[in-house]
Amino acid sequence: MAIQVLMPKIGLTMKEGKIVEWKKKEGEWVQKGEVLFVFETEKVTFEVEAPESGILAKIIVKADVTVPIGAVVAFLVQKEGEKVEIPMEKSELIHEKKEERPLESRTLKPNKIRATPLARKMAKEHGLGLENILDLSMRGRIRSKDVEAALHKKPPESLPVQRVEAGKLVKFTGMRKIIAQKMLASKIETAQTYMANNIEATRILEARERLIPIIERKVGIRLTINDILMKITASAISLHPIINTRWTPDGILWFDAIHMGMAMALEEGLIVPVIWDIGKKSLSEIAKMRAELVEKGRKGILTPDDIKGSTFTLSSLGMYSLEEFTAIINQPESAILAVGTILDKPVVINKEVVIRPMMKVTLSYDHRVIDGAKAAQFMKTLKELIEDPISSLP
């Protein structure tokens, strides 16, 4: 007897699918479970396996054709030479339920997923969201069998499965979820764009050498290039306050103080502790606070107050010998500075090629708030201050 192959329903809202490719030709033998065709719905493609072994006797719906769910797309036969009985005209195979209310149109109000009481109880018990369960019975309502299938990741026979590559699934930590949400939101909700500059680091390296013993004596902390960069960046921001703003629905919020976030990598993920009112702090205070926050981060004892309220963030991957990178804006801030490592490079000074320690800094900024020229002005100031740190003193 000929076996009908149907356009399956994947997910509650699917109404039709487009055949992308037939993996088998008419007349070819196909083993149960082998991929028969690929279809596309809402820009996602799925592979459909043969419901039974047999010969692909007749392809009804060719590639690139879109049909509603439940439409017969092909026939399989189990014996060679077996005749395929095609019930009627091709168009009539496509499920035109004229006198019946079609299953789909009477199913869903937006956001209301229909499920039987048992299915709801089972899903709740297993912490499974109804939106993650496929209505495999195609009856417009999730039933207990559908929940079982979702739990066992083993849909009933003859229904197609999305192929999952071998591997280990590690459940999200809360931190990973938050990072994911924030990063995605930043990419979606802001008009991020980028600007980079090469900056000579000779003088800040010199400054650091001279300041290390002084600050170590004063607060017992070894000064880092990042401490100096944070201080200088704060000075540059104070000259270009547009960098230190926030987009709000009612207008642009200009902050009085600069609260500098410092991006920090922990084993579990990214965290951004904050040095409050950095503009009013001395370099030794900054070094001390930075050291405290890093220590707290390592021990996992950062408090919510330590990691919120930043108005601008500096992210450095210099320790990984990375020349340059771009960072995602740490929303709701308007900009973030990505600092690469310091490398000796040939540069042209007074028409001569000389070797200088160079660093590349990249600004990501929200173009809704900051125009390119404003960003460029900030970057110019930043370069001047880094190349001549003394000028930041006044």
Place this chain on the structure above:
Amino acid sequence: MNGKRVIVIGGGVGGYPAALCASRLGANVTLIEREKIGGVCLNKGCIPTKVLLHSASILREIKRASLFGLNTEKIEIDLHRLLDRKKTIVDRLTGGVTSLLKNKNVKVLKGTASFTDSKSVRIAETGEVLTGDKFILATGSIPATLSIGGSENISLLTSDDLLNMDFFPTSLLIIGGGYIGVELGQFYSRMGVKVSILEMLDRIIPTEDEEISRALEGFLSKEGITIFTQAKIEKITKDGKDKRVIFLTPEGAKEIRTSEVAQTVGRRPHYSGMNVDKIGLKREMGRITVNDRMETNIPHIYAVGDVTGGIMLAHVAMAEGECAARNALGYPSSVSSLAIPRCIFTSPEVASVGLTEKEAIREKGEVQVSCFPFHAVGKASLIEETEGMIKIVAGKKYGEILGFHIIGPHATELISEAVLAIEMEVTVDELAHIIHPHPTLSEGLGEAAMVLSGGALHLP
């Protein structure tokens, strides 16, 4: 009209819904019926037995009228009037179906069809040959019979005969304690006939939940029906005008002398004389093999109802008939076997849906069970029908309703709520919280659910 020629063979409760549905879907439909439209259900099954049983239950009400403060005169049973009424009802209903078929332009031919090849049938009586694109076989079933030693020259009655007797015998022995046996047994018993029922298995209505079938056995025995279970017929002999039935029981051989012996040992699929061998139609254990779409091994031939074996109930045949018509005309459909109600029209009535307690334990492991007695339902008291119970078999973890069993007044009407509950995967918690009208018997259903969901209101 899509012009597909659909030929439906058999005009019973499988065939006529198939014909109506196919016609509604635009096919050109011919229905061939050998006897009367309506088949066994309307002519010699569901409907006529219920007509008789209704008279029996009115008789019971009149006999106990004094309970309700009503005194009655002597009652007389007018069997001929009763049989007339049965005929009137049957005619009215078959007439209704005939006019439905006419309205839907289904061509009805009287005669016996047999296949000449897989695309055409010949009507024996007229010699007419019809060709079709699709065939739906709904040829039903006939009463099964046992071969019993010594019975060759003795006429044993069938359920068909029991519906058409124009006299009441002094005594009647019924072989087979299934639903047909107990229904007809109770009718004859209430009409004053001394009735015995012999069942081969260890209890009557053996497909029902054990607790329910034991309860029915108790009720029938109390009414005066003698019931033997685990009884194996050995021999039937003539004894003057009477018959002598010898059978084995665990307590040894027994003998009953009775005026009439009837067999109600089930029904078997009927398709003889149809040339199904010639066209290569696949069968298994005497029934035509179909899948859940009612497709046989021959792509354009479908079969529905009793001829496919399985659950031989009218409402199943109806669902299958519609399903076959849909599939035949390209509207994919399948029959859900999940929630099929079963009804026995004795009094008290028996109705059930889903799994028995034993089946549920076998299938699910642990289950929870509640029994709510009708004596705790106010309406049952006021109609003096306090015996019987409502039993729910539910899943241990989620309380999903797996089986629903009722023995008591109007059980066959009450069961519909349970069918909906099982079909929609309702749990005892939802059923316990919906409002049942007061004072009605249906309150018992809610209370039975409450037993498993925080406790019943009207139980100590």
